[in-house]
Amino acid sequence: MSRHSIRRLLVGLCTLTAASQAVTAVALAVPADKHRAAYSAAQALSPQTLSDLTTAMKGEGFAYASYNLYGAQADREGQPAVGKLFRTTAQTELNEHLHEAATLAGAVGTDAANLRQAINGETYEHQVMYRGFADQARKDGDLEAAKLFSEIAADEGRHRDAYRTALMVVTTGRGTVPAPPKAGMVPVSAGLPKVKAARTKANLATAMHGEGFAHASYMLFAAHAEQNGNPALARLFEGTAGVELHEHFAEEAVLAGLVGTTKDNLSKSVTGEHNEATNLYPGFAERAAAVGDTAAATYFRDTADDEAKHAAAFQQALNQMP
Known part of the structure; x- marks a missing residue:
C-alpha cells in the first residue's frame, strides 16, 4: 500500500487546532468496513512489526506533545517563526505519522x-x-x-x-x-x-x-x-x-x-529527528520488509524521509538563531 493510499484511509480521522491546541474530535469519514479491513490487515502483521508500529506511535505522540511545548517557549522568547515550525511539525507527527501507524496496526476498533x-x-x-x-x-x-x-x-x-x-x-x-x-x-x-x-x-x-x-x-x-x-x-x-x-x-x-531554551530545544529536536531518520525507522523498515510486511516497510521508509526533512528544518532554524 502506498503512502497516499494509507492517507486516503485516514481522511477525516481527527483534526486538532494547532493555534489554540484545543482538543477537539471530529466525525470520521472512514466507514466501519474500512476499520474492519484495517483490523484484519493488522492481524496478518508479524508481532515484531506490530511492536515497532507501537513504538513509532509512542514516539510520534511524544514528539507532538513536546513540539507544542517547544513552540510555546519559542513564542515566549520572541521567536514566532520557530514557534510555528515546531507546531507545524507537531501536526505532521500526529496527523500523518501516528495516524498512519495506527491504521496499519488496526489500533481503532x-x-x-x-x-x-x-x-x-x-x-x-x-x-x-x-x-x-x-x-x-x-x-x-x-x-x-x-x-x-x-x-x-x-x-x-x-x-x-x-x-x-x-x-x-x-x-x-x-x-x-x-x-x-x-x-x-x-x-x-x-x-x-x-x-x-x-x-x-x-x-x-x-x-x-x-x-x-x-x-x-x-x-x-x-x-x-x-x-x-x-x-x-x-x-x-x-x-x-x-x-x-x-x-x-x-x-x-x-x-x-x-x-x-529555544536553542536547546532545537538542538534536541535535530538529534532526535536525525536518529529516527537514520537509525530507528530504517531499522523498522528492514525488519518489516524481511518478513513481507511491505505496507509497514513503506510507511517506515517514508516516515524516515520525513524525519530527515524535519531534522534539516530544525537545523536551519538553529543556524539562524542569534
Whole structure:
C-alpha cells in the first residue's frame, strides 16, 4: 500500500487546532468496513512489526506533545517563526505519522473494543506503573515526583472507572456515559530538571511517552465514537485525552525539565529527528520488509524521509538563531 493510499484511509480521522491546541474530535469519514479491513490487515502483521508500529506511535505522540511545548517557549522568547515550525511539525507527527501507524496496526476498533483497550491501559497505569514509579521515586529521594506519580495513579483509576461505566452503557444500552473530566492547563516553561535520580528521570520519560500515546489514542477513539453516533462517549474520550496531555504530560515535563531554551530545544529536536531518520525507522523498515510486511516497510521508509526533512528544518532554524 502506498503512502497516499494509507492517507486516503485516514481522511477525516481527527483534526486538532494547532493555534489554540484545543482538543477537539471530529466525525470520521472512514466507514466501519474500512476499520474492519484495517483490523484484519493488522492481524496478518508479524508481532515484531506490530511492536515497532507501537513504538513509532509512542514516539510520534511524544514528539507532538513536546513540539507544542517547544513552540510555546519559542513564542515566549520572541521567536514566532520557530514557534510555528515546531507546531507545524507537531501536526505532521500526529496527523500523518501516528495516524498512519495506527491504521496499519488496526489500533481503532469498535467502541466497545476501544473502551476495553483504554480500561486495560488505565488499569495498568493505576495499579502497577505509576504506583511503582512513586515507590521508586520515594526511595530515591525524589519526593515531588513521588507525589505526582501517586496523584496521576489516582487519576488513572478514575479514568478506568469512567470507562468501565461507559462500556456497560455501550454493551447493554442502559445507563449514562459519565461526563468527561475537565483538564487544567499546566504551564510549562524552560527550566532544569526537578529530580535527581537517573531512575526517576527514566520513569518520567516512560510516563511522558505513555501519556502522549494515550492522548492520541483517545482522540482517535473519540472520532470513531462520534462517527458511530455516540457523542457522549466521544466527549468522554476527548476530555480524558485532554487530562493526559495538558495535565499529566505537562506536569511530568516540568519535573523532567523537558523544555529548555529555544536553542536547546532545537538542538534536541535535530538529534532526535536525525536518529529516527537514520537509525530507528530504517531499522523498522528492514525488519518489516524481511518478513513481507511491505505496507509497514513503506510507511517506515517514508516516515524516515520525513524525519530527515524535519531534522534539516530544525537545523536551519538553529543556524539562524542569534
